[in-house]
Amino acid sequence: MTAIPTNQVCFRTLGHDAPSSLATYESLGGYQVWRRILKEKTPPEEIVEVLKLSMLRGRGGAGFPTGLKWSFVPRTSPGQKYVVCNSDESEPGTFKDRDIMRYNPHQMIEGMAIAGYVMGATVGYNYMRGEFIEPFESCERALKDARESGLLGDNILGSGIDFDMHNHLGAGAYICGEETALLESLEGKKGMPRFKPPFPANYGLYGRPTNVNNTESYASVPIILEKGGQWFLDLGKPNNGGMKIFSVSGHVNKPGNYEVPLGTPFKDLLAMAGGVRDGNRLKAVIPGGSSVPVLPADIILKTDMDYDSLDKAGSMLGAGSVIVMDETTCMVKVLARIAHFYFEESCGQCTPCREGTGWLSRVIHRIEAGEGKLEYLDLLGDVSNKIMGRTICALGDAAAMPVISFIKHFREEFAYHIEHKKCLVENRS
Amino acid sequence: MAKIDLLSSEVRAEIDKWIAKYPAEKKRSAVVGALTAVQDAHGGSLTPALMEAVAEYLDLPPIAVLEVASFYTLYDLKPVGQHKIYLCTNVSCMLCGSDQIAEHLKERLGIGFGETTADGKFTLKEVECLAACAGAPMMQVDKTYHENLTRERVDDILAEFD
Amino acid sequence: MINIEIDGKKLSVEPGEMIIEVADKAGIAIPRFCYHKKLSIAANCRMCLVEVENAPKPLPACATPVGEGMKVYTQSEKTIEAQKSVMEFLLINHPLDCPICDQGGECELQDVAMGYGEGVSRFTEGKRTVKDKDIGPLIATELTRCIHCTRCVRFGEEVAGIQELGAVQRGEHMKIATYIEGSVDSELSGNVIDLCPVGALTSKPFRFSARAWEMQQRPTIAPHDGVGSHLYLHVMGNQVKRVVPREAEAINETWIADRDRYSYESLHHADRVTKPLVKQEGVWKETDWSQALEVVAKQLNIIAKNDGADQIGCLASPSATLEEHYLLQKWLRALGCQNIDHRLRKTDFRVKEQAPQSAALPCEFTDVEYYDRFLLIGSYLRKDIPMLNHRVRKAVMLGAEVSVLNPVDYDFNFDVAHALISDVRLLSTQLAGILKALSANAPLFSTLPDYLRQVSPDPAQQAVADSLKAGEKVMLFLGSLALHHPEAGLLKALAEGIAKETSGELAFLHEGANAVGARLAGAMPHVGAAGSALPTPGLDAAAMTHAPRKAYVLHQIEPEWDCAYSAQTLQALEQAEFVVALNTFQSDTMLDYADVILPAAAFTETSGTYVNLAGHWQSFEGAVVPQGEARPAWKILRVLANLHDVEGFDYTASTEVRDELKQQVEESAAQSHEVAGQTDTSSLKSYSASRDNTQQGLVRLTETPLYRTDAFVRRSPALQQTTDNQRTGVRVSRQVAEQYKLDPAHPVTLQQGDYSVSLPWQVDEALPGNHVWTAGVAGLGAPFGAIELTQGKVS
């Protein structure tokens, strides 16, 4: 295995002293792009073109091309516009944005400032989940330093350009990661997703045009503009530009965040993470956070870690949250836990999700408890299909996809559990 | 007495800090921060009177505040212990043994999830993924994360509150 | 216009409309629960999912805009499958006990479920149950039945303008609730009952008293305010069981006020008079109609002959029908009596009203939404005329600015841009200040008393003036407080002046269901029907009190509550030789002063017409048979006139009465609206004489709370229990309480001249200094007059 390059995008401050400090960031070229834009008034279209070329795809989960998204905000329309950073990071298995904010907050801030400039927005909000006290403090410190250095505020560095931003803390609700729920929450309401269209680009925060991106997406922008769209694209592979942070957790020896090129083979990533713990055999991997379909070992071991390859393999890259399960894992128990999560986190507004997630969770728990019946397996599939695609937001899909994929790939294990009222896996963990 | 008088000047200053972040006519955005500040200053939970005070302070109908307070999991509408222990039991932590940690905590504290110790010191909660799966199993005590838990680590952490 | 197809039917539709709107118009049924055409789109129930060609998933018809060439299938397999799935989800947690549910038979969920008739549920888990809460006297909850459509929540935020209900908690635990144990207090709250598609919110007074299919639905018009909302009465046997709105976009849209919904409860009140009653030598006797009518005809004849018809006075309710008003005046005028009035709470008659006005508003109710500046003068519009307030609120949502001039800082359900809260004695000064700010030498000033001519505008008045000036369409409302004010004439002239300077229009918020009709019918002492001139004017309502008559004809009023000078009117009645009351109810007070009580049918039991503030003649039929021997008042009046041999009383239907008046109105050059600038300004200087320029003593401030406006609402138990109705009694400003060192444990004695009452009191922080506020208090003098206050320690 050739050495895989790491930490060249969002994690470029790692390994340096005081990685989160303004001085460290600036010593690595930070804020140079922002200063250049302020000075040269780079045409926004040019910036968007670079991003399009880079094939940076949204790191929040859906993988929508960022350059294209930025082009949707009606930049020249009159009135206030906003840029919002989605640092809610609540998808089980995901823990990368927390580290970006702890170790390199300035790069996210610079990315947001550039977005503000491109979209004609003078105000930004960074929405963090309520538990993120440490990242919040890190971002507050960074903001203060950036303001004091004149990099944010009114008439920044005499350019005539205004941009300032604020850190916001939520209070515990996975659904606030869904961008329209996030906006509702930011407005001081319950985090209930809005029906789309209209999309935030036209009707966002306080009803104004708003761009929402993930923390990692924003933090990728400055370096793309520094080194060029082609450079970023070449880091990854066509249609899957750049490096991506993979949050590897579960049954590996060295769980952690790994920023590696998109297209890195899964087995290489697994090796970087120290391989499966205790020398156990790999059983299955959820490659993108608990909402994406699970893949059995034989499939994932042949798959590269990028949007298109995982899609082809029948799953999704999602937020790059790789949950590794070894042979001791009881798949019924894992699914039961996942189903419980979506049931707990359904906002409750739309019928299929409000009623369906509870139904799914209860049926799976009964199987786990040894009270299942074989017909439950079809029922689960059927209920999942009646939720999929029929809800206001994608939490419905997120709740359904694991159920469908677990039963598809591990049907026998579920059947065994039902028939024998116990787990197929001996000494399960 | 107006409910608003329940808010100390420190709490008001904290709420004002949040209000300052949003457009002047969008004070409502500060409700989440305000409720957190009020909860932190009043023993970790919210009472009807406190929620009304926040409603008054932000010019909101009280029901709008209750909607928010009852939606987000970090608010407690019932009295809690001095310290809140949030144990993650979601997939990654579960795979790394959160079950055993849960067992240990329940045994040590003599309470189940959602309960408070008799001495009023701890409230134990089961929570969803807290975005620290690299350090699974993990828990949050009050505002601090503790990762790579073992039974011994847990004992040490609890000992700090003696 | 674009072209789409629904179920193969080609339709040409407006772009931007939602599929469900288009389908509704085309008569194509799509099931729905959360969608309501008057509320924002939530798209949360998912019942309306339909297949759309080329769409990968079924789409919610309520939230999917139509597009050119779109093909929608409401009956396809995919659509039915999607809708059935949603139905299954909705039913897993919904009780399936329709036979014991109050909504049974009129439940939208039941209707749709029947359509799909899926057999046994595959859901074997326990059903969710939700604890019910007491949310006040009007609405019953059974929240286990809630399907979370959030129509009720959206109604509060979007229509009632006050969020009282919310959806608390989340996911499966989400439930509809008020704040802690709070009640729902909006004056429009009952509408959530109609909005709730299931039996989660139902009418508390109605609860379980009839099944939907046992009742018949009869249309009528609401009898309490000048909107005249369209209603359906739900009738079982001969009983009105409940009242619901009848859709009328131009009048009440799809809503009604709680007052109109719950006042039917009074119809069976124990106070109903069911037989003619005659007092003989101090003893009341039930009698038959012919005897009772004979007595009335004879007694009035005697007085007319011996003392002159001028010794008869007639006070009629502004909520009596057009026909009743017309017949009253036609009959009495034939006897030679001009003393007739319906303006019972008015106190200043110095500036004569120019009648008739075929409307009190310059426009339709719907047009109100498009004015961009309002000035409310002496009005708690929200509680006085809730459905008109709703139009103003809609205007505010579209960006209109509202300024108010009131003695109390009322709680409106929209943003008030400028609130002038003033001593009630200084309303005219405030208006003069605004007028000055608009035009320092408006011609009106030369006609005004010195104390108004000399005002110089303060910044608050200037701000109101600036706001009005900046408007394109300005409307001024003279509310009931202004119309009843001791300087009402001045206020009107000043409002006209302001209207002129702002190219605005003036609206008169008369009390009652038929104030405009009463004016047209000639129920005023100085003009006859259709504005006809009179040889000599009679006495107005106040004058009939101040100069007591020998006989009185009272029509559907209770003077102690309905007349400005409560105690004095009762005194006048006591001293009279003969008093006849045509009334639906009796009371102990009435038994004291009256000599004959004629049981008049209630509003549900008679035909008639109300002319609303926008000038619509709204006729209705009797929906039920009068109780006991009660008779429609128009018939009683016809017979009385017959007994007096008055010509032209051969009506066989109330419509003939209406048509007779209508013809007169059409023939007279009736103005469409009492336009600004009509006031005869020559009398304005005379106001100096009555004005107390010191504003030092205590002043009384009288309000008629919305559930005290007439005999019907006063006898409706549920309305009487509302929070709104607790705003009665005596309140004083903090300043007064301190100055008089009032002891909260003891009542205060209020005195106006010879009249005094002792009542418990409380402090009201919203009151200006030296004001004593009374609402629903009888037995005192002038409603806005000087008042004395003492607190003798009661042992």
Ligand SMILES: Cc1cc2nc3c(=O)[nH]c(=O)nc-3n(C[C@H](O)[C@H](O)[C@H](O)COP(=O)(O)O)c2cc1C
């Ligand atoms: C239920 C749900 C939860 C989500 N949670 C997150 C999250 O925690 N963080 C995030 O960035 N995006 C999350 N998303 C995706 C966002 O809606 C949105 O697509 C994303 O923030 C866009 O940013 P990007 O284009 O940079 O990825 C979530 C989506 C759904 C449906």
Ligand code: SF4
């Ligand atoms: S899918 Fe679930 S989380 Fe999303 S809006 Fe519907 S109920 Fe809320």
Ligand code: FES
């Ligand atoms: S009516 Fe369309 S989703 Fe409810």
